[in-house]
Amino acid sequence: MDNFLDHMPVLSRGRHRNPKRGACFMELASYLAGERWSDHPACTHPLLAALARLVNDNTADDNRGKLIGLVPSIIGLSGDDLRLDARIALRCATTALPVSAAERQLALAVSVLAAEEMLCRLDGGPAGRLSERSRWAMAQVPHAAEQARRFSKAARITEKGFRRYAAPNAVQLSVVGIVQACIPDPDALLRELLTAAIADCAELVHGRTPARAPATGQAPAARGSSVTGEAPAPAPRPART
Structure with a gap:
């Protein structure tokens, strides 16, 4: 029997027309929620979904797969509050x-x-x-x-x-x-x-807190407006509308 994961869309950057072309974080959420294929599904609060899309698109290809375990936990987090x-x-x-x-x-x-x-x-x-x-x-x-x-x-x-x-x-x-x-x-x-x-x-x-992944430690100190001897940071990916 084929492994179920073999048929799951692969997380990648940007918007995709269908699962065969890959999926961003929120498209995979729509897939798992049984909704119409979309990167703006109704199952998630719009601002939280926007954050998920930005994190997906600005995470390096080698690390994006680490996000997949979070996808089920974002489904159902919606409301007007x-x-x-x-x-x-x-x-x-x-x-x-x-x-x-x-x-x-x-x-x-x-x-x-x-x-x-x-x-x-x-x-x-x-x-x-x-x-x-x-x-x-x-x-x-x-x-x-x-x-x-x-x-x-x-x-x-x-x-x-x-x-x-x-x-x-x-x-x-x-x-x-x-x-x-x-x-x-x-x-x-x-x-x-x-x-x-x-x-x-x-x-x-829901009045509850899901289990969190272990933290990697306290955030580093703030940096100044200029830094020498370091490669420039990559240009961030813009938000999708």
């Missing part, structure tokens, strides 16, 4: 902020504060409250953090604006920051980010 958008954006920004280049730190720090503000509003928490993870991430980039606080005091984001613009921009910028960061294994950090974002969403949707 704005806290999902906020938790995804916050997870992305706090992961990328400590390792991203200086020119990206201000935007990422603003993303952290915007996501925390949205969660405070939705949960009825005190204004200005930050989670322990956010406090740690902001402490790694004190100059950008101070600039972000000044900027955020003068700007107020609406729930509609957060969902349509701020949260998707935070996800996109975070992946770009990780891909271009001077760290030993950006693919591993992208994989950890997606794993953690899935767990955050599962906690909100």
